[in-house]
Amino acid sequence: MALADADRKRMAERALLYCLTDPPQLDQLTTRGLCHGVGGLLCTVQRVAEDAETPTAFSDRLPELRERFLALSPPKEPGFLTGAAGAALAFQGTEPGSEIPTEWDGCLLLR
Numbered sequence: 001m002a003l004a005d006a007d008r009k010r011m012a013e014r015a016l017l018y019c020l021t022d023p024p025q026l027d028q029l030t031t032r033g034l035c036h037g038v039g040g041l042l043c044t045v046q047r048v049a050e051d052a053e054t055p056t057a058f059s060d061r062l063p064e065l066r067e068r069f070l071a072l073s074p075p076k077e078p079g080f081l082t083g084a085a086g087a088a089l090a091f092q093g094t095e096p097g098s099e100i101p102t103e104w105d106g107c108l109l110l111r
Contacts (some may be wrong), residue, residue, distance in 0.1 A: 001051060009051075010053065012048075013048065013052055013053065013057075013058075016044070016045070016048055016058070017057060017058075020045070020058075020061050026041075026068070029041060029068070030072065031072060031075065031082065032069055032072050032073075032074060032075055032087035032090070032091075033075060033081060033082040033083070033086060033087060034080065034081050034082070034086035034087070034089075034090055034108065035081035035082050035086075036082075037072075037082070037087070038065060038068050038069045038072060038090075039069065039086060039087045039089075039090030039091065040090065040108075041065060042062070042065050042066070042069060042090050042091065042094055043090050043105050043108060043110060044110060045058050045059075045061060045062060045065060046058075046059075046062065046093065046094070046100055047100075047105065047110040049062075062094055062096070063096065065094075066091075066094050069087075069090075069091060069094075074087065075087055089104055089105070
């Protein structure tokens with residue numbers, strides 16, 4: 001999007017959808033964290049849905065991702081990338097029909 005390249009945007013959306021429909025890839029996410037965890041995937045899917053050609057292709061996957069997130073143990077450490085703070089932020093706005101309450105994830109370069 002930063003390059004205004006529609007082909008690359010579509011290619012990125014297709015790649016993410018492929019990952020979201022590949023159980024072996026999803027099963028590799030074993031924590032709630034932002035960095036390499038389900039929390040990071042939740043954030044990514046939410047933000048991609050905002051600008052996707054077909055937003056529901058992504059937003060319809062949020063309930064399953066929420067379930068995956070909640071099935072994992074909460075982080076014990078308080079940190080941002082792998083800890084409880086980041087996991088809590090990632091879970092904000094994942095309820096059906098809700099929006100991300102702030103643009104806190106700007107530091108993740110998702111916007």
